[in-house]
Amino acid sequence: MYEYILFDLDGTLTDSSLGITNGVIYALDKFGIKVENRDELGCFIGPPLVDSFGSYANLSLEDSKLAVEYYREFYRVTGIYENEVYDGVSELLSTLKNQGKTLILATSKPEQFAKIVLQHFDLMKYFDCVVGATFDGKLNYKSDVIAVALKRGKVADKSKAIMIGDRHHDIDGAKQNNLDSIGVLYGFGDREELTKAGATFIVETPQQILEIIDKN
Secondary structure (H helix, E strand, C coil), X not given: CCCEEEECCXXXXXXXXXXXXXXXXXXXXXXXXXXXXXXXXXXXCCCCHHHHHHHHHCCCXXXXXXXXXXXXXXXXXXXXXXXXXXXXXXXXXXXXXHCCXXXXXXXXXXXXXXXXXXXXXXXXXXXXXXXXXXXXXXXXXXXXXXXXXXXXXXXXXXXXXXXXXCCHHHHHHHHHCCCEEEEECCCCCCHHHHHHHCCCEEXXXXXXXXXXXXXX
């Protein structure tokens, strides 16, 4: 049934929490805002950063955009490499590729950064198509990214496609594009969030993703 497998990146393929939160701390420091508890910054992993800076630090839209630029100043040099692939992900991607599945990355991370991460961890070879956000913000929200990914990946029959991610944004984006979805619990979301969003399936490990795709 599922021939086109769409993946989120942060919290689904890699644990990018250290690099992202370090970038956020760097950016907020430019505004004189000190972060006392790094755990509070989980809200920055998944949604567009401009929204998170606004809601977390109560910054204006203009300052939020500036904060994103500060963040990228740090992230493109250092934070992007403060990252690691989740156990079992490489094996999952390899197996799906060997089964003849079409693998598509659909991430709210800027596409240029996403490609660097995939190349750095030798994951790019598994993907037929990589779609991410644009630096100018014109392509930013997950539902729009998924829509572009479906078009660029030449997905004609949506019933044969499924979106995999760790946050409600991934599940919401899948629903808005009439796709089934798999929510993963090893990332940055939790069962309550993924259930409330209406994930078709919820798994605890990458291996369970393969089991669901094999059965469907």
